[in-house]
Amino acid sequence: MPPIGVRPRGSAHNDGMSPTPLLLVTGASRGIGAATARLAAAQGWDVAINYANDEAAAEAVADAVRAQGRRALTLCADVSRQGQVRAMFATLDRHAADGGGVLAGLVNNAGVVDRAARLDEMSAPRLERMLAVNVLGTMLCAREAVRRMSTRHGGAGGAIVNLGSAASRLGAPAQYVDYAAAKGAVDSFTIGLAREVAAEGVRVNAVRPGIIETEIHASGGQPDRAARLAPTVPMQRPGSADEVAQAILWLLSPLSSYTTGALVDVAGGR
Ligand code: NAP
Secondary structure, eight states: OOOTTOOOOSOSOOOSSSOOEEEEETTOSSHHHHHHHHHHHHTTOEEEEEESSOHHHHHHHHHHHHHTTOOEEEEEOOTTOHHHHHHHHHHHHHHHHTTOOEEEEEEEOOOOOOOOOOGGGOOHHHHHHHHIIIIIHHHHHHHHHHHHHOGGGTOOOEEEEEEOOTHHHHOOTTTOHHHHHHHHHHHHHHHHHHHHSGGGTEEEEEEEEOSBOSTHHHHTTOTTHHHHHGGGSTTSSOBOHHHHHHHHHHHHSGGGTTOOSOEEEESTTO
């Protein structure tokens, strides 16, 4: 059981008297983030859908959440920009003050890759963007969430799930070692933050997908990457965004109440 005063959050079992738990999913306009938002709604969460560019896609995800009887709001913010992250969380504070759901979960899903390249071909702006979105963005959003969810700050507890990658184990040579290293930082950050806030009602875990069929591969100039690499996966196929979302929702739920600092591979054995 969790410590007295810290109720497991993110449960589909709302007692009707407490505010509905609200989950913020970054990068939820498509792919794994969108699948997570939809599954979260099915499991009883209100969902805040963050996106960077594609407002129409984010609104479509919000409609899918509402179709399941949950509240949804869309929030445009570049997670690598502190000012935009703070404004996004301030919007969530106002939403809660107006009787909306109270932040009880964060999925740090927003992430980027780039063109396949060797390190000796990479520009400094590319490296900066890779670290800014994948690492700094994860840390900025986690910081704002801890400031609201930790019992040290008067919060009621919560759960954070960071999206790592199997690339942190494999290194992604001649593909994107910058991305792999950024995801390695996410692994370390997950372990450290989990221990830092473990006694404050906040659990922090990571899901590390393998090759998942989403548009991220096209964004890196390789639309056929998932199909092409399928034979290298022990299970001989790419995963789906829904399969990753299932692991994320488990880590957000009370079913994983004694799990923190875990790096959960969802990679078909890769
Ligand atoms: P995706 O299809 O490319 O979607 C990325 C999402 O992140 C989009 O909603 C995009 O929003 C948003 N985004 C990008 N930059 C952002 C920023 N600076 N601020 C806020 N939002 C931003 O990616 P995915 O495949 O679903 O991947 C999701 C996560 O899983 C990432 O962290 C990725 O590294 C990780 N992962 C994926 C795979 C895979 O094979 N797919 C494998 C391992 C790990 P807009 O569309 O509005 O720009």
